[in-house]
Amino acid sequence: MPGRYCSLVQASAPAFAPGLTAERLSALVRGHRMWVNGTVLHYCFLDRDGDASVIAVPGTAETRRVSWVGAKEQQDVVRECFEEWQGLGIGLSFVEVGDRSEAELRIGFQYGDGSWSTVGKDALRVGTGERTMNFGWDLTAPGERGTALHEIGHALGMLHEHQSPFAGIHWDDEAVFAELAGPPNFWDRERTFFNILRKLDGDEVNGSAWDPQSIMEYAFPPGLILEPEQYRAGLNPPGTLSPLDKEFALRWYPPLAAPEPPALVPFRSAPLRLGPGEQADFTVEPPQTREYTVGAFGDGDAVVVIFEVRDGEPRYLAGQDDGGTERNATVRARLVKGRRYFVRVRLYSSWGSGETAVMCW
Structure with a gap:
């Protein structure tokens, strides 16, 4: 059965100063989307009557409004997944708020718009009336809880594992384009390339080795991967946080030290x-x-x-x-x-x- 895949929000690439050494550029690329440790990420569920997208009705000149409001059972899955990431003991914390102006992460449930999220601090570039995360299908269905864990991983700054240059995946490109063009994704070639076939820079990825068990790894049916040979019959990660996922989160966001930070006094460096x-x-x-x-x-x-x-x-x-x-x-x-x-x-x-x-x- 074809999988439903996360479609990352395409943000403009950061512009770094020319002439940087490879070491400096690597550090900047690796960290520019990551939150500073100790950040409290406030999230809200968009639940007003006016929270909706206006979309075109195929074959007509008409438009209709599609709600972003999600049922409580859908929201509860997301809440549980925030708690799971928090339970690792990371230095970030997540707090639900009712006022969207107080929320760095604003979550909608527009079915048919796919599941996606901004990556890390890119959320701060999105207007307060817009979503930074969307869930496009039923999260209570068997095996779909991992979707919420995956999108929260993006919100923490993580990217897709199958796009790691360390994965060594050799795709059957045309088979991938054909697979994603059909239901349930209906992606065009540009979106498929951006989310699957495009290789990330080595400094962008979550670690120095490919983790096929990562929550940030897609499942793929047989016939899309040519190499490594063991994945020709398909790639099926478990949909849970892997040991390397946990290691990554704790490396970037280690538990905060208990002592009170020192005071910064005006005019004293x-x-x-x-x-x-x-x-x-x-x-x-x-x-x-x-x-x-x-x-x-x-x-x-x-x-x-x-x-x-x-x-x-x-x-x-x-x-x-x-x-x-x-x-x-x-x-x-x-x-x-x-x-x-x-x-x-x-x-x-x-x-x-x-x-x-x-x-x-």
């Missing part, structure tokens, strides 16, 4: 002393209400994010990634006296001998 992929966290309690700038200094590529603590939770306020340019990442935001903020700095790579630091002013 704090050394970072970070290695590639490491992160430093600080608290800020502004002495007055005004526009502040928070910035990184030194010979390193980094992302700087400010969170405001509201109702006991850090809410994403602003962030900037220096994109490998010679300028350092700086963020301007209005901070309010009496409120509490977190500043989180993650280093992609260090390309000089000097120390890096962060300052609020």
Whole structure:
């Protein structure tokens, strides 16, 4: 039986500064979609009467509205899958909210639109009235719970395993195009190429080896894969989190240390002393209400994010990634006296001998 496949949202490729060393470019490509650790990802289910797509009626000039609202039993599957990822002990956490303006992840259930998600921080580029994730079929059907785990994996920053250059898959391209052109997917050649046949850059993939058991791996029927030979009869991952999936999540989002982060005092720099992929966290309690700038200094590529603590939770306020340019990442935001903020700095790579630091002013 043909499988129903996730169709990734096609986002524009990031533009990095020219002339970067291979090491710096690799670090930037690998990390640009990943959240800083300690982020609380708020999700909401789109449930208003007006939450719908307007689609054309085939063969006519008419349009009709197709709802994004999902039944409670569908939503419950997604809730359980957020809890499963959270249960690994990762440093990210997931909180359901009712206000879409407070949600980084906005989830719809439009049947016929496929199942898909933005990847990692790409969700922040989507307007608050739009979905960042959709489920296009019944998640309560046997074997379909893995769809929710898969799409949440994308929201964490993971990509499709079968597109890894380490997989060594030799496809029967025309058989793949024909398979996906028919029901239940009805994909054109461009979408099939983007989601299946296209090879990712080695720096983009989830790990240094192909994981055919990954939740991010599709199942494929016989006749599509020519090599490796053992998959000519089909590839059938279990639809659960594999050991390498768990390792990836915990490597990027390790459990947060219990001690309170140090305070970042205005006009006083704090050394970072970070290695590639490491992160430093600080608290800020502004002495007055005004526009502040928070910035990184030194010979390193980094992302700087400010969170405001509201109702006991850090809410994403602003962030900037220096994109490998010679300028350092700086963020301007209005901070309010009496409120509490977190500043989180993650280093992609260090390309000089000097120390890096962060300052609020």
